[in-house]
Amino acid sequence: MFEPIGVHALVRRSHVDRVMRALQRDGALSRGEIAARTGISRTTVSDIVGGLLASRSIVVVATDASGRTGSGRPAELLALDPAAGQFLGIDFGHRRVHVSIADASHDVIASGSVAYAEDARWPERLAALYALVEDLQTSTGIHLESLQGIGVGVPGPFVTAEWAPGEGWGRLSESRSIEAELSERFGARVLLDNNTQFAALTEAQHATGDEPGDVVYIRLGDGVGGGLVVGGRLVSGSIGLAAEFGHIRATEGGRLCRCGKTGCLETIASMPAVLAGCAARGLELGSIEEFRAAVAVAHPIVDEVVREAGVAVGRVLAAATLMLNPAIVVVGGDVPHHAPAIMRAIGDTMTYELSSTAPAAPQLRQAAYSGDEGSRGAIAALFHASPLLIDYPERETAPRAADSRRSFA
């Protein structure tokens, strides 16, 4: 599924990252200043800068001639060129697609989302995406003529079983993958991964800042998934299934899960499961708005269902804590966003479960982002902008047939 990248490429990429980060942090710099601030040799810096200039990721903004007293050729000052390239982050959820657009200085300059039916097929989902991107361009005046890359998050592995082969999430048809479709449409390279991994990247980066530590992330949304940061690195596991918390059995018996088992955490703590839990106790909530209204008045059925979901999540997170001893546990997704009281139930359960090893108890935090964490993470992965990604395997599709971009100009 994934191809590990070579050590040489890894070192070079980490050097490119450091150069880009120095320019992002400190503004315009000469080659000599970049070498001094990154600790990379001048020869290597010149080589990297040449490549970045050629790809228009950076530009020469000025020389240091005016402030210079000595003799010799003035040094060029280099900077990221925000207009020089765009990056597209796409998060296909079960019921909506979210898009973020970033410029070359890594700032997100536009974002939005659009809903589709849960049983919508790929052509419909893609049509929703294309309309959304066109709307974003029209409303913001941003154009994608120098699109540098596309990061695409898709739901985890158990979704494909719900659709017939060739019509499911993973493939448009036997011969045409989602990567090929997007690469042709936009004429840029495509990086595809599990959207929860991308969300984990965003949240772990936010939670740990410049000193990446050990983080467990869980997302309680349309499904339940997660991500692990171990030793400061996002890990995907041997075939990309690390942190599939949603399919850990949380109760004996219980509801049938889409994966085929019963009693999975996802059947208790996903947003649809919480709504179904309320319905099973006689409280039919037809929409998220009705759910929010019930939360706002502390409806006893909602409180009870949310608390039970929190207990189940807390037990799984306590088990994860005893395996990995993370410094921070982050809980994201629609459920904590709309019903923050679940955090208390999770925290109380973890405290109880970890009482014999209290010093191991991690900091429990609610996610910093809501809705755009997946598309932001997709962009961060494209930039390779995070030290959390250094050991992370990747799979990229090279750009194809750029002529199809005319439909987009």
Ligand SMILES: [Zn+2]
């Ligand atoms: Zn399951």
